[in-house]
Amino acid sequence: NPAVTKSLNTLAGLYLLMGDYDKALPLYHRSLDINQRQLNADHPNVATSMSNLGKLYCAMGRYCEARPLLEGALVITMKGTSFGKDEHDPNTAMAHARLADLLSLESMAAGCE
Template sequence: MIARSLNELANMLAEQGKYDEARPLYERALAIFEKAHGKSHLDIAMVLTNFAGMLNDSGAHDKARSMYERAEAIFNEVEEE
């Protein structure tokens, strides 16, 4: 529940262009979900997709691409199960 709230708050901050404030919230949400679920779970893919969108909007395209690719791998892995 806390990780989802952090993700949502980060989304709101990112929409306002407050990327420096959003980034640590995405990082914290990822850490919580990874601790709870391991490295491959839909919740992690959701945060990665949101985080990547923020990074892309802020101009960090290479980092965003890497996160999008990780999220895609998780979605594909979960789909196969």
């Protein structure tokens, strides 16, 4: 049910904003699992769940786990907009921004080592 995954994402997002990553993590995982089981692999809700979980992993400093999720979300989003032909699509912009954030964080972390 899309309402269930939307509620899971919303609650997880609140926990993320509050910095309570341990509570957000299982909710984002559950949302992604439900969407992947019930929808086709290229569905926008799958991309949203992947992007949200990737954002959480970035916040947790778990960049290796974030990257495939954010890259996958971008691919799905671009497929949904005729492979990115609509550069003004807000979902495509968000997917690009989250991946750019990850790359920036990875670069800063590498510079600190």
